[in-house]
Amino acid sequence: MTSQTTLVIGAHGKTGSRVAALLDARGLPVRRASRSAETPFDWDAPETWAPVLDGVHSAYVTYFPDLAFPGAVEKVAAFAETARSAGLGRMVLLSGRGEHHARLGEEAVRASGLDFTLIRSAWFAQNFSEGYLRDPILSGLLPMPGGDVVEPIIDVNDIADVAVAALTEPQHGGKLYEVTGPRLLTFAEMADTLAQALGRPIQHIPISFEDFHAAIAETGGAFVADVFTAIARETLDGRNARVTDGVAQALGRPPRDFADFALKAAQAGAWAQAA
Numbered sequence: 001m002t003s004q005t006t007l008v009i010g011a012h013g014k015t016g017s018r019v020a021a022l023l024d025a026r027g028l029p030v031r032r033a034s035r036s037a038e039t040p041f042d043w044d045a046p047e048t049w050a051p052v053l054d055g056v057h058s059a060y061v062t063y064f065p066d067l068a069f070p071g072a073v074e075k076v077a078a079f080a081e082t083a084r085s086a087g088l089g090r091m092v093l094l095s096g097r098g099e100h101h102a103r104l105g106e107e108a109v110r111a112s113g114l115d116f117t118l119i120r121s122a123w124f125a126q127n128f129s130e131g132y133l134r135d136p137i138l139s140g141l142l143p144m145p146g147g148d149v150v151e152p153i154i155d156v157n158d159i160a161d162v163a164v165a166a167l168t169e170p171q172h173g174g175k176l177y178e179v180t181g182p183r184l185l186t187f188a189e190m191a192d193t194l195a196q197a198l199g200r201p202i203q204h205i206p207i208s209f210e211d212f213h214a215a216i217a218e219t220g221g222a223f224v225a226d227v228f229t230a231i232a233r234e235t236l237d238g239r240n241a242r243v244t245d246g247v248a249q250a251l252g253r254p255p256r257d258f259a260d261f262a263l264k265a266a267q268a269g270a271w272a273q274a275a
Helices: 014-025 046-053 072-086 100-110 134-138 156-168 187-198 209-220 222-235 246-251 258-267
Strands: 006-009 030-033 058-061 090-096 116-121 141-144 175-179 203-206
Touching (some): 014 058, 058 156, 072 100, 141 187, 141 209, 156 175, 156 246, 175 246, 187 203, 209 222
Parallel strands (some): 006 030, 090 116, 141 203
């Protein structure tokens, strides 16, 4: 499996960029899927799917912005069928913990007849350093709903390591890896950890789901806010308040700790103010 091309859908995203970089570092051929690629790919244009799968043996699949978006599960199911017809060797799908639509996406891949690996992930640590929470952190705030709910937040570098193992090693076929960080943290504890790494105060601000919706709507619009607020309501209710050993199952090592993520991100300038 390791000598053949891997398709990476979402190659510019948090996990996909890392998966592609790790494959590059091993000298393995990678096809980065995007609308602007030489062989373009577009979830909304099924006619682009078969060409991008031509000559590919394995694929890492993420659906942006989330499997909860209307039509996402149906598109993943149809893409899996196209991939099976194209002779894809293995599909590695990233999904989310505690999300109803993510489970439906997993089942679609299971039912496709493809060899697969499923990675069911906890909340991303890099949401603080590369995502929509970076600007609030820069201002010294962490506004989040969910009260004192605890989350086993995961470093996306662990997700990428699991994905690359699944793409390049035969023993991961048919496996589901539910991946989390090594411990449970409240958002207030995450704010304290970020403050220690940055050397300045970061205050957790408990907000309502309505305020969460309003904040997202300001930049992403009402539709995007509706979907992400629904995901937050679904997943920040305590259902994910447990750690799992998915990283250890896949890699034989423990996952990275959030404090290590925060310190390394701070040292790398993730929260450096623009000049």
